[in-house]
Every structure is written in structure tokens, then in C-alpha cells.
Amino acid sequence: MRARSAALVALSATLFAAxxxxxxxxxxxxxxxxxxxxxxxxxxxxGTEATFTFEGNRLQDAxxxxxxxxxxxxxxxxxxxxxxxxxxxxxxxxxxxxxxxGEHVVQLRCANGVSEFHTIYVGSLPEVxxxxxxxxxxxxxxNAEPLSKDLFEEAGGVTVTGRIDNEDLDHYSIDLAAxxxxxxxxxxxxxxxSETTNMDPAxxxxxxxxxxxxxxxxxxxTNADPVLRFTPAEAGTYLLRIxxxxxxxxxxxxxxxxxxxxxxxFPRPLAVYPAGGPVGEEVEVTFIGDPHGSxxxxxxxxAGLTSDQTGQVYAVRDGASSPSALxxxxxxxxxxxxAEPNDDRTAATRAPGVEAYLAAVEAAKEKAKADGGDxxxxxxxxxxxxxxxxxxxxxxxxxxxxxxxxxxxxIGRKGQNLRFDVFGTRIGSPxxxxxxxxxxxxxxxxxxADRVGLDPREDFALPEDGLYVVAVHDQLERGGxxxxxxxxxxxxxxxxxxxxxxxxRYGQGRQRVVIPRGGHFATRVTISxxxxxxxxxxxAADLPEGVTVTAPKVPDNQSTxxxxxxxxxDAPLGGLLADLRAFPADKxxxxxxxxxxxxxxxxxxxAADLVRYNNQGxxxxxxxxxxxxxxxxxxxxxxxxxxxxxxxxRNGVLELxxxxxxxxxxxxxxxxxxPQRTPGIGCDYQRTVKKEExxxxxxxxxxxxxxxxxxxxxxLAFAALPNELNGVAYGGGTGLCSSELVDxxxxxxxxxxxxxxGAVQQTTSTxxxxxxxxxxxxxxxxxxxxxxxxxxxxEPVEVTAEMESFVFEIAATETAPIGxxxxxxxxxxxxxVDENGKPTEDARVFTAATTDLRVDAxxxxxxxxxxxxxxxxxxxxxxxxxxxxxxxxxxxxxGLPTDSSEGDTNR
Numbered sequence: 052m053r054a055r056s057a058a059l060v061a062l063s064a065t066l067f068a069a070x071x072x073x074x075x076x077x078x079x080x081x082x083x084x085x086x087x088x089x090x091x092x093x094x095x096x097x098g099t100e101a102t103f104t105f106e107g108n109r110l111q112d113a114x115x116x117x118x119x120x121x122x123x124x125x126x127x128x129x130x131x132x133x134x135x136x137x138x139x140x141x142x143x144x145x146x147x148x149x150x151x152x153g154e155h156v157v158q159l160r161c162a163n164g165v166s167e168f169h170t171i172y173v174g175s176l177p178e179v180x181x182x183x184x185x186x187x188x189x190x191x192x193x194n195a196e197p198l199s200k201d202l203f204e205e206a207g208g209v210t211v212t213g214r215i216d217n218e219d220l221d222h223y224s225i226d227l228a229a230x231x232x233x234x235x236x237x238x239x240x241x242x243x244x245s246e247t248t249n250m251d252p253a254x255x256x257x258x259x260x261x262x263x264x265x266x267x268x269x270x271x272x273t274n275a276d277p278v279l280r281f282t283p284a285e286a287g288t289y290l291l292r293i294x295x296x297x298x299x300x301x302x303x304x305x306x307x308x309x310x311x312x313x314x315x316x317f318p319r320p321l322a323v324y325p326a327g328g329p330v331g332e333e334v335e336v337t338f339i340g341d342p343h344g345s346x347x348x349x350x351x352x353x354a355g356l357t358s359d360q361t362g363q364v365y366a367v368r369d370g371a372s373s374p375s376a377l378x379x380x381x382x383x384x385x386x387x388x389x390a391e392p393n394d395d396r397t398a399a400t401r402a403p404g405v406e407a408y409l410a411a412v413e414a415a416k417e418k419a420k421a422d423g424g425d426x427x428x429x430x431x432x433x434x435x436x437x438x439x440x441x442x443x444x445x446x447x448x449x450x451x452x453x454x455x456x457x458x459x460x461x462i463g464r465k466g467q468n469l470r471f472d473v474f475g476t477r478i479g480s481p482x483x484x485x486x487x488x489x490x491x492x493x494x495x496x497x498x499x500a501d502r503v504g505l506d507p508r509e510d511f512a513l514p515e516d517g518l519y520v521v522a523v524h525d526q527l528e529r530g531g532x533x534x535x536x537x538x539x540x541x542x543x544x545x546x547x548x549x550x551x552x553x554x555x556r557y558g559q560g561r562q563r564v565v566i567p568r569g570g571h572f573a574t575r576v577t578i579s580x581x582x583x584x585x586x587x588x589x590x591a592a593d594l595p596e597g598v599t600v601t602a603p604k605v606p607d608n609q610s611t612x613x614x615x616x617x618x619x620x621d622a623p624l625g626g627l628l629a630d631l632r633a634f635p636a637d638k639x640x641x642x643x644x645x646x647x648x649x650x651x652x653x654x655x656x657x658a659a660d661l662v663r664y665n666n667q668g669x670x671x672x673x674x675x676x677x678x679x680x681x682x683x684x685x686x687x688x689x690x691x692x693x694x695x696x697x698x699x700x701r702n703g704v705l706e707l708x709x710x711x712x713x714x715x716x717x718x719x720x721x722x723x724x725x726p727q728r729t730p731g732i733g734c735d736y737q738r739t740v741k742k743e744e745x746x747x748x749x750x751x752x753x754x755x756x757x758x759x760x761x762x763x764x765x766x767l768a769f770a771a772l773p774n775e776l777n778g779v780a781y782g783g784g785t786g787l788c789s790s791e792l793v794d795x796x797x798x799x800x801x802x803x804x805x806x807x808x809g810a811v812q813q814t815t816s817t818x819x820x821x822x823x824x825x826x827x828x829x830x831x832x833x834x835x836x837x838x839x840x841x842x843x844x845x846e847p848v849e850v851t852a853e854m855e856s857f858v859f860e861i862a863a864t865e866t867a868p869i870g871x872x873x874x875x876x877x878x879x880x881x882x883x884v885d886e887n888g889k890p891t892e893d894a895r896v897f898t899a900a901t902t903d904l905r906v907d908a909x910x911x912x913x914x915x916x917x918x919x920x921x922x923x924x925x926x927x928x929x930x931x932x933x934x935x936x937x938x939x940x941x942x943x944x945x946g947l948p949t950d951s952s953e954g955d956t957n958r
Contacts, residue, residue, distance in 0.1 A: 084785060085109045087159050087166035092180075092212060093242045093305045094172030098148035100127070102141055103171065105159050109784065111136040112162035116144075117628060119675050123150045123173070146173060152365070153375045154241065156673050158563070160626045163683040163784075165563045168673055172238060172307060174210045175317065175372050177202065181213030181221060192261060195222035195290055198310065206371070208234075208309065208316025215239075215250050215295050215304035223291040225310070232342045233281040234311040234319050235267075236374045237293065240275035242305045250295050250304035256281045257290040264289070268296050271533075272321055272479035273375060280319070280342040309374045314343040318366040318373050322533035325388060325447035326478040327380025328352045334386070338366045338377075339449075340533050352381035361477050378478040380537055382445060389448035389457055396493050396520045399458035402444050405518065408462045412436045438462045438516055441469060443541030446521060450482060450534040456524040461540065463513040470543040471499075471521065473507040475536045482525050482534045489520040500526060510543060545583035549633045551678065552577045552611075564629075564678055565787070566598060566618040568685040573615045573765035573789040575727050578605060578633055586636035589614055593629045595682055597622025601792060603763050604636045613727045613763050615792050618682045626681030686786040687714035687776050688721060690768040696893040697883055698796040699732075699753050703897030705795065707749040709766060711740050716776050718742045724767040725749055729797070731757025753797055763792040801828035802852070804877050804900035811843075811863045813909035818858040819902065821877065826852040830884040834899065837876040842867030843906070850879075863906060871905045 087107040095101035105113070111131050118124055125145040132139035140159070150173050159166040182189065182196055189196040202209045213221055227233060239252030254277045255266040267277035283289065293308060294300070311317050321340030328334035330352055339345050350364045363376035385403075393400045412433045419432035446459040463469065475482040486507035487498040496519075502508040513519065521538055551562045551574055566572040578587065589602035589612070597619040605612045614631070691710040699705035711721060721740040728734070731754045740747045749766065767789050772781040804821045811817035821834070834857075835847040842864045848857050877900045882890035934942070942948070 084787075085113075085159060085161040085164045085166045087169050089303060090157065090169050090171055091305075093170075094174055094178075094210075094212070094238075094307055095146060096178050096210070097146045097150040097152065097173050097175060100143065100145045102143045104132075105140045105142055105166075106138060107159075107166065109137055109164075110140045110159065110161060110166075113140045113142075113159055114162055115160050115626070116142060117158040117160055117165070117626065117679055119156045119628065119677065120151070123147055123155060124171075152372050154673065156675050158679055160679070160681055162624060164565050165626060165679045165681045168562075168675060170242070170673060172242065174307065174309065174374065176206050176208045176210045176309060176311075178210045178212060181211065184216070189222045190220050192222050192257065192259075192290055192292070195224040198223050198225045198291075200226065203312050203316070206316055207313030208311035211308040211310060213293070213306055213308070214302070215252070215293070215300040215306065216302060217300045218298050219300045219304075220292055220294045223293075224288055225291060225312075226288050227281075227283050227286065227312075229284060229286045230282060231312065232314075233279075233283075233289075234316070234342045235277075235279040235281075235291065236273065236309045236317075236319055237277050238307040238309075238375070239304070241273075241375075242307065243303075250300060250306065251275050251297065252277060252306055253294055253296040254279050254308070255292045255294075257292055259288060259290065261290075270321075271476065271481040272377065278319060278321070282342075315369045315371050317371050318343070318346070318368040320345070320366050320373065320377065322449075322480060322535045323364060323366070323377045323379060324449055324535050325386050325445075326378070326474065326480075326535050326537045327382060327445060327447070327539075328386055330381045330383060336364070339535070341366070341368075350379070352379060361474065380445070380474055380478065380539070382443075382539055382541075384443040384445040384539055384541055387444050387446050387459065389446070389459070393448075393458045394456050396458050396460075396489055396522070399460040399520050400446070400448075402446075402459065402461040404439075404462055405460050408436070408438055409518070434516070436516075438464050440464050440467055441540070441542075443539070446523075446538040446540065448523065448536055449532070450523075450525055450530040450536070451532065452530040454528050455530040455534075456522060459521045459538070461519055461521070462517065463519050465513055465516045468510060468512045468543065469540055471507070471509045471511060472503075472539045473523065473536060474539070476505045477503065478535065478537065480533060480535045481529070481531070482536050483527060483529075484523055484536055485526045486538070487522040489522060490514075491518040491520075493520075543582060545581050547581065547583055547587060547633045548579040549589070549631055550577050550579075551575070564616050564680040565683055566616050566622075566681070567683050567786065567788050568618050568622055568624075569620040570686060570689055570788045571615055571617045571791055572787070573613050573727075573767070573792065575611050576614050576631065576633075578610050578612060580607075580610070583635075587633045588636040588639065589631065589633050591616075591629050591631045591678075591680075593627055593677075595622065595625055595627045595629075595680055598680060598682060600631075603792070605633070606760070608758070609729070611727070613765055613792055615765065615789070616680065617791075620685070622682045624682055624684070626679060628677035629680045631678050684779060684781075686788055687717035687772070687779075687781075688712065688719075688768065688770055688786070689788055690721075690723070690766060690790050692764075692766050692790040692793045694793055695795055696891070697895050698798040699751055699757075700798055700895045700897040701731075701753050701757050701759075701800050702755050702899075703753055703800070703895060705751045705753075705896075707751060707766070707793075707795075709740075709747040709749060709790070711745045711747065711768075713745065714777060717773070719770045719773070721768050721770040723747060723749060724769075725751070725764070726767060727764050729758050729762045731755075732797070751795070757797050759797050759799060761794050761796045764795050765792050766790045800825075800897050800899065801832075801881060801895070802826035802879075802899060804834070806877060806900040806902035808903045808905075809859075809861065810905040810907065811861055811867075812907045813842075813863050813867050813869070814865050815909075816860060816862045818860055819904070820856055820858050821848075821900070822856045823850065823852075823854055826854075828852050828881060829888065830882055830890055832879050832881040835878050835880070836861070837878045838872065838874060839904075840868055840872065843872075843904070861904065865909060867906050869906050869908050871903055873903045875902050875904055877901070 089106050091104045113129050127143040130141045152173050152175050155171050237252045239250045243249035253268045256264045265281045267279040269275050270278045318341050320338035324337050333349050333351050335349050337347050361378045362381045364379035365376050366373040387402050390400045392398050415432040415436050416429050419429045441463050448457040473484045473486050475484040483505050485500040488496045497511050499507040499509040584607045587605040591600040599617050601615040689712045693708040723738045725734050734751045738749050769787040772784050772786045803824045806821050809817050809819040832850045833847050834850050836845045836859050845859050845861045876898045879897050879899045880894050882894040
């Protein structure tokens with residue numbers, strides 16, 4: 052359920068004549084982009100006047116502080132620092148004596164922008180600051196800073212404020228009587244001044260010899276901040292040591308340590324039971340785990356921002372409030388409290404109506420039996436008793452000891468769809484719950500865990516009329532006094548949640564709306580439907596004067612959608628907190644309904660991350676129930692997106708044409724972004740319009756599964772501003788604006804091609820056949836085979852819808868690279884045709900098919916054949932073989948010649 056809060060009413064805007072000041076990173080720039088890094092001190096006591104220093108960049112034109120809860124702070128003065136006016140602004144505020152203690156979200160509005168979200172903490176105790184570390188360092192236990200008794204005289208407790216530097220240890224000494232209860236809560240991670248600069252505090256109690264007596268780090272109730280209680284057996288002086296859990300620390304590691312010595316200082320229970328109740332109805336609860344004992348209190352639940360959000364409640368005893376709130380559910384369902392023992396289904400705590408239904412069933416059976424009916428008739432008589440539709444209940448319990456299992460029984464109607472939503476970790480309980488849904492015979496129908504964080508959530512349609520049992524236990528079979536849980540069983544409440552997403556890994560850029568006079572600012576909103584189907588409408592309430600909002604209806608298949616804010620030329624400079632709302636498009640009357648009838652619409656929730664752990668998740672965030680909207684000075688440039696004359700085709704490309712309008716004398720470079728993309732649409736992250744250009748082209752592409760239909764888009768533009776131009780002092784910085792919303796239609800391809808794979812040898816030609824499929828278009832398309840390397844040539848082919856096929860003629864030169872060319876594209880350029888069937892200058896461009904082409908080496912040339920016989924050459928006479936010396940002697944002895952004619956070479 053959604054309840055409209057008076058917290059959305061912003062302080063009246065005080066208008067200042069202000070220069071536009073410098074900005075930081077352009078990808079998250081605003082008009083002048085004031086940047087807030089920390090607010091010091093990090094808190095103050097209620098009922099006092101305090102001066103806070105807002106530190107950051109480009110703050111010299113600070114105009115007002117935006118609060119999200121009325122009646123807490125009254126701003127007395129806003130004074131820029133004399134020496135560092137652009138970096139430091141002193142804000143003097145009176146804090147109401149009845150102000151809610153704990154965290155309060157603030158933003159600083161300057162004349163030309165709105166800062167990030169930051170927080171200020173309000174306490175109820177007197178405050179004392181850590182001594183200057185340079186003058187009185189307390190790193191060594193021997194130099195512990197004393198917390199004297201007079202600090203506790205007024206209220207029984209004190210809030211110590213300090214800072215942990217790198218590898219720093221802060222020691223405080225305190226005198227305790229035997230049996231005296233020491234209660235400590237530290238705000239550290241919750242005070243983070245930036246996402247990358249924070250402290251994870253740990254607190255320890257030591258004796259004077261340095262022995263650790265008790266310690267605390269993270270707690271389920273306060274997340275990464277510690278809660279500690281200590282009761283000494285002996286009177287004496289003890290040490291409180293506070294440090295970063297990993298001995299890191301930083302120059303921004305601030306802490307607020309609440310120290311209580313008497314019950315009236317502050318209660319610090321660890322749980323509240325029951326952990327919720329019906330909206331607007333007084334509920335008596337028990338605060339469990341307080342160092343001075345559990346106690347009862349009556350509270351009235353206030354609805355959260357959405358049906359899924361947990362509210363909060365403060366423990367108050369003797370007029371003193373707990374330093375921080377306990378999570379507390381507010382819903383429209385009555386409570387059912389567990390009655391022990393309920394450890395098994397036969398002893399289940401019964402919801403109202405169970406006894407009456409079972410009695411009616413039994414009476415019907417007895418009557419059938421008395422009438423002489425057989426077993427079938429008796430069974431039928433029992434089944435004839437029809438239960439009412441289940442309207443919703445909240446079962447509440449505590450797993451008080453290890454191994455505890457709790458059971459609750461209710462009567463359900465066949466076919467009714469119910470949501471079983473377990474709240475455990477979401478209400479600060481250490482429970483890791485598992486849920487089981489049983490029938491009357493104990494058969495497990497459905498079970499679940501870890502659906503919303505560690506909490507189970509199951510939707511289940513009841514299979515028959517009759518008794519059902521809800522069973523809850525801890526998955527690790529743990530238990531304890533603070534293992535509180537709440538199971539809400541009801542027909543699902545489908546409430547959309549609307550938010551502006553973060554734009555980068557760190558920071559809160561573009562989670563606020565800053566509109567230049569006469570210009571536009573468009574933003575993406577994220578819609579979580581929680582199963583709510585149908586078209587949604589978006590509008591805004593409480594906008595500044597002269598500001599309008601434009602938002603097309605959101606189709607039921609879209610979860611991200613653009614919203615356009617526009618400011619008139621004469622819109623007053625200033626800002627307000629606006630309520631951006633989503634509701635069923637066919638039920639606008641919901642906005643006029645009472646709070647109890649608003650379950651089907653949601654206001655915006657801006658989840659601003661204050662601490663992120665690298666890129667792995669959020670350690671601490673704040674949720675703002677409205678959107679800061681501010682009007683700033685006119686920028687010296689604007690952009691206009693020309694409506695596309697043709698559709699963006701699946702597997703196609705569309706070139707958006709953008710006009711840049713510059714004031715005389717402004718010739719700066721302008722960056723363009725295209726942040727809103729429906730699924731399947733892609734483009735470059737940024738495009739640049741050079742100084743001498745007044746037009747730009749932004750190519751978009753659609754893949755084969757891009758969503759079909761007509762969708763709104765916008766383009767962002769930002770540029771560095773001059774110090775002064777045409778009598779307007781911009782002071783440098785970066786200006787940001789957007790185009791108006793432009794519709795782009797995504798359509799199916801007019802035809803596809805079935806392309807065969809091809810092969811060709813160097814110096815030869817080949818043909819690839821293309822068959823037209825699903826051809827439905829007018830005019831003549833030109834198809835070009837893209838991706839061919841040098842050495843391969845293919846002429847474009849003209850195609851009409853009447854053709855069944857065509858061929859690509861591919862010629863390969865001797866330099867065509869050998870190998871297979873994969874992913875050649877058949878790119879189609881299809882001109883639009885006018886009413887007379889003549890082509891226009893605009894065309895649809897898309898890829899109709901892809902194919903591969905193999906290039907082989909040219910065939911080898913054969914060796915030339917001889918046609919005439921070669922002339923024969925006479926062989927020279929062989930020379931006689933020379934005679935060896937032995938042969939010559941033998942010939943001489945025989946009277947034979949031994950001259951050279953006979954071959955003697957040794958004469």
C-alpha cells in the first residue's frame with residue numbers, strides 16, 4: 052500500500068541571482084553540477100542550533116537545503132566560506148526539539164543545479180567531540196581520552212563524535228560500578244561521506260591491561276555498525292576502543308558513538324515483537340534484548356513507500372529514544388501471534404475462522420451420518436462447506452531456541468492465489484528463514500528460501516478448500532530471543548515501483564532533474580511491476596512553476612522508459628521535490644482515491660547508494676521518496692533530433708539526424724549520448740559534434756531479436772560552458788540538456804535472403820545464388836555484398852519483390868587473398884516510396900543474409916611442349932684406356948706395341 056507523505060513538500064525556494072559554476076566529469080554533468088562530498092559535523096542534538104559545513108565543489112551559489120521530512124530543520128542562514136566559497140558553505144539550522152532521531156536525507160540546491168544526496172544525523176544526547184589528535188592523541192591506551200562522570204549527569208548518556216584515520220585506534224576511558232550496564236551503539240558505516248570513503252567500525256571493551264572483555268562488529272539490526280552492552284563484575288576504569296574493523300580508516304572515517312550508563316539515556320533493544328501491524332491501528336509491541344530488560348510500548352504503524360518496503364519504529368522509554376529505528380512492517384493485515392507450543396502442525400497456532408470452519412465441516416458430516424449416508428455421502432457433505440476467500444493475515448513469531456520450528460494454520464479456498472512473504476532479515480532479524488506450506492495431512496506443497504535477500508517469498512495457488520499450515524524455521528536450526536519473523540499471507544498486491552537508476556559505477560549522477568530555462572531534460576526511469584500487467588501511465592505532481600512532464604504510456608513488456616521534463620523560457624529559477632507516479636493507464640481515478648485505495652500506483656523512490664563494496668553491492672543506501680527538480684539558467688546551446696523518415700529494421704541501421712542550435716558566440720564542442728535503448732538496440736556510447744559543426748549523425752543498429760513497435764527515445768547533450776557569454780556569467784563548468792522525445796519505429800525486415808556458400812579461384816569468376824524469402828516491399832532494393840577484400844569484385848544487384856532469386860557475380864583477380872572469408876553481408880538499401888510509388892531520399896538499410904566465400908589459388912600453368920626434333924650431335928671417340936705399368940711391361944715382354952695409340956700414357 053502507498054501512503055502519500057507530507058515529507059514530499061519541499062521548502063519554499065529562495066531565488067538567488069547566481070553564476071553558473073564549474074563542473075566535474077562531463078558524463079555525469081548537470082548545469083553547473085554542484086557536488087556535495089560531506090556534511091560536517093555528521094550530526095547534532097535535537098533542540099539545538101547547529102552550523103553545518105557542506106563541503107564539495109561548485110557550491111558558491113547555494114540557495115537552499117532540500118529536506119525529505121518536514122518540521123525537523125529550520126534553516127537560519129546559508130553562508131559561503133570567505134576563502135573557499137566554491138568548496139565550503141556554512142548552513143546554520145535550528146533542529147526541532149521533537150525531531151525524529153536518526154538519519155535525515157538532504158540535498159543542496161544551487162542556482163544552477165542540485166547536489167548528491169547526503170545525510171545528517173539527529174541525536175537525543177549531549178554531544179562531545181574527540182580531542183584534536185594533534186594536541187591530545189588517543190591512539191595509545193595510556194593516553195585514552197576520559198569520559199568523565201559529569202558528561203553523563205544531564206541525560207545518563209553522551210554521544211562522542213570522532214574520526215578514524217588510517218590504521219587509527221581511538222581509546223576512551225570510563226569508570227563503571229560493579230553490575231552497572233554500559234550500552235553502546237556506533238554510527239559509522241551509516242555516516243559514509245562517499246561510496247569509496249567509509250569506515251566499518253568495530254568497538255571493544257578492554258581492561259587497563261589491554262585484555263578484550265567484549266567486542267562487537269556487524270549486527271543484523273544495524274548492518275555494518277556495532278551494538279555493544281557490557282556489565283562489569285568489578286568496579287573500575289575500563290577502556291572503550293573504536294577502530295576500523297580492517298584497520299583501514301581514512302580522513303573521512305567519521306563516527307558517532309552513543310554511550311549510555313543509565314536506563315534513561317537511551318533504550319537499545321535488538322528486536323521488536325510483533326514486527327509489524329495494520330496501518331493506522333495502535334499495536335502493543337515488546338522491545339526485546341534491551342540491556343536494562345525488555346519492555347512494552349504502543350506504536351502506530353505508518354505505511355512504507357511501497358507495499359514491499361519496511362517502515363520503522365523507535366523504542367522510547369521514559370521519554371528517551373533509541374539512537375536508531377527498528378524496522379517495522381506496516382500492512383493492511385491483522386496480526387496473528389504465535390501461541391506456544393506450536394512446534395508441529397498438529398499444535399499449529401490457528402488463525403481466526405479455523406475453529407468455526409472445522410466445526411461447520413464436522414457438523415455437516417454428522418448430519419449426513421445421522422441421515423444414514425454412506426462414507427461417500429459423509430465426505431461430500433463435509434466438502435460442501437465452502438470457506439470465504441482468504442483476505443490476508445500476518446503470522447508473527449520468534450524462534451526462541453535452537454531447533455525451534457513454528458506452525459500456523461489457516462483456512463483457504465480452492466484456486467485462490469496467495470503470496471507467502473516472510474520478513475526476517477528485512478526487519479533486522481538474524482534469522483535465515485525457510486518457509487514450508489503444508490496441507491492438513493502434513494504433505495509439503497511448496498517450500499522456499501532466499502527469494503528477497505535471505506527472506507522467502509512464494510506465490511501459490513491453493514489446490515482445494517480446507518486447512519493449510521505455514522511452517523517456519525531457520526535453515527541452520529538456530530534460534531534466540533531476537534530471531535523474530537513475520538509471515539504475511541494474502542492475495543498478491545501488485546504495486547509498481549518507480550525509480551531513477553544510477554548512471555555510473557559510483558556516484559548519484561542524473562538521479563535528480565535539472566532543466567535549463569527554455570530547454571529539456573529527459574531521464575530514464577526503471578519500473579518494477581511485481582507482476583502488474585497492462586499499460587502504465589506516468590505523471591508528476593508538485594512540479595516547480597513553469598515545468599511540465601511528458602511521458603508516453605508504458606507497454607506491459609517494458610521495464611525502462613523515458614520521461615521528459617521541460618521548462619518554460621520564463622520559468623522561475625528554483626526547485627521542489629516532485630512526486631513521479633506510475634499507475635494503470637486505464638485507471639487514472641486511482642490518483643484521486645484515498646490512501647487505502649492506492650495499492651495499484653506507486654510514487655518514485657530514489658535509491659541513492661552511499662556505500663558500495665567495490666562493484667559487488669551496496670553496503671548502505673538511502674531512499675528518497677521524491678525527485679529533486681530544479682530550473683536553472685538558459686544554456687547557450689540546445690539540440691533537436693529530427694524525426695526519422697524511415698523505420699529501423701531488424702538487422703538494420705538507422706542514422707539519426709541531430710541539429711545543434713548555438714547562441715551567438717558559442718562554438719564549443721558538444722558531446723552527445725543516447726541513453727535510452729529498448730532491448731536489441733545498440734549504438735556508440737558517445738558522439739562528438741565539433742566546434743565548426745551544427746549537425747550530427749547518430750547511427751543506431753537493431754539486432755535480429757529487437758523488440759518490434761514504436762518506442763520513444765531521446766539524446767543528451769553536454770558541453771563545457773564559457774565563463775561569460777552574452778551577458779550571462781556561466782563561470783565555466785558543464786551544461787547538460789536533452790532533446791525532446793522522438794519516436795523510432797522498429798520493424799521486421801522487408802525480406803530475407805537464402806544465400807549459398809561460394810568458392811572461386813584466383814583469376815576466375817563465380818556466381819552465388821540468392822533466393823528471396825518473405826518479400827513484402829515496394830520499389831527497388833539495391834543489394835550489395837559487403838566484406839569482400841581487395842582482389843574480389845562484385846557489383847550491386849537491384850531487386851524487386853516480384854523476383855524469386857538473383858545471383859551475385861564475383862570476380863577474383865590474381866591478388867585475391869587465398870582462404871575463406873566468413874560473414875560476408877548482403878546489405879540492402881531499400882528507398883522509401885511516396886504515394887505515387889516513386890523512391891524518396893530516405894531508405895531502410897539492413898542485412899538480409901550472410902554467407903562465406905572460399906578463395907583458392909589460381910590453377911598451375913602447364914609446361915610448354917616441343918614441336919621440332921632436336922639435332923643429333925656425334926659422339927666424340929672414346930679415348931683409349933691408359934695402360935698400367937704392369938700391363939706395359941707384359942706387352943713389352945711379348946713384343947707388342949706400347950705407344951699412346953694403344954692407350955699407353957706412361958711412355
